[in-house]
Amino acid sequence: MxxxxxxxxxxxxxxxxxxxxxxxxxxxxxxxxxxxDHLDAYVTVRACKHNIPVFAFDPKNYADKQSYEQLIVNMxxxxxxxxxxxxxxxxxxxxxxxxxxxxxxxNIHPSLLPAFKGKNAIEQAxxxxxxxxxxxxxxxxLEMDAGEIIAQECFSTVGLKKEDIEIKIHQIEHQMYPQIxxxxxxxxxxxxxxx
Ligand code: GRF
Numbered sequence: 001m002x003x004x005x006x007x008x009x010x011x012x013x014x015x016x017x018x019x020x021x022x023x024x025x026x027x028x029x030x031x032x033x034x035x036x037d038h039l040d041a042y043v044t045v046r047a048c049k050h051n052i053p054v055f056a057f058d059p060k061n062y063a064d065k066q067s068y069e070q071l072i073v074n075m076x077x078x079x080x081x082x083x084x085x086x087x088x089x090x091x092x093x094x095x096x097x098x099x100x101x102x103x104x105x106x107n108i109h110p111s112l113l114p115a116f117k118g119k120n121a122i123e124q125a126x127x128x129x130x131x132x133x134x135x136x137x138x139x140x141x142l143e144m145d146a147g148e149i150i151a152q153e154c155f156s157t158v159g160l161k162k163e164d165i166e167i168k169i170h171q172i173e174h175q176m177y178p179q180i181x182x183x184x185x186x187x188x189x190x191x192x193x194x195x
Contacts, residue, residue: 002185005033005081007089012043013170014087014108014177019050021178028185032079035072037091053079059091069096076101085181086140090119093140105140106184107147108177110169112136112154117145122169126162133157133165135172137180151180 006015019031034047036056047054055075062068073096076084084097086107093105111121113136116128125133134154139147153172157165 002029002082003032003080004029004083004085004181004185005035005076005079006031007035007084007086008041008043009036009038009090010041010043010088012041012046012088014173015043016046017174018085018087018178018181019046019052021182028182029083033076033081035075035089037089043088065094066096069094073097073100083181083185085177087177092142092144094142098140098142103139106150106180107138107140107145108173109136109138109145110173111145112152113138113145113149122162122166126157126165131157133169135169135176137177150184151176 006018008015015034021027022029022031031050031052034043034052034054036044036054037059039056039058041056044054044056055072057068057071059065059068062071082104084101084105086105089107098105109117109121111117111125112132112134116124122133132154134152136152137150138145139150141147153176155168155172160168
């Protein structure tokens with residue numbers, strides 16, 4: 001059984017979906033740690049409900065990013081973490097984490113990358129007037145939302161209100177992210193799918 005950590009900063013609906021999938025019989029992974037950079041984020045409540053250990057920290061309490069990333073690496077190692085899924089973790093990673101978990105850190109982003117990187121991606125895409133919108137899962141590197149794309153799913157926005165689009169994006173995320181994690185951990189070939 002692969003041991004994974006999820007990093008999140010806020011609500012944690014993707015964290016919840018990843019955990020729910022891990023409880024199924026044929027899951028390849030177990031979530032052994034939540035890392036959260038906001039002490040009062042709702043995702044920490046979700047983790048407690050599932051008895052998943054939480055490392056919650058306030059970056060302001062550390063001299064620099066390297067210091068808290070080293071602590072995170074130590075924490076991950078102490079729980080035997082082999083793979084990391086960022087799920088709404090609102091911080092760029094630096095070398096301390098990236099070198100410790102090379103090619104083992106992925107992220108989910110609510111746009112068809114490389115379009116609409118960064119915050120408020122759904123709003124950015126709607127304001128731009130896109131006719132097709134979607135979700136990307138990618139490897140994490142030093143740049144924001146810029147690592148190699150692993151999988152994408154998309155749908156037409158025509159006739160949909162902003163609220164409908166947001167709901168659909170999250171539905172896709174919740175189904176897609178656990179599936180891709182399972183596939184990667186099974187060693188199956190990466191997918192780049194559209195449709
Ligand atoms: C998701 O839309 C994800 O794609 C993005 O941040 C959001 C997190 O939502 N990276 P939640 O906290 O999982 O509900």
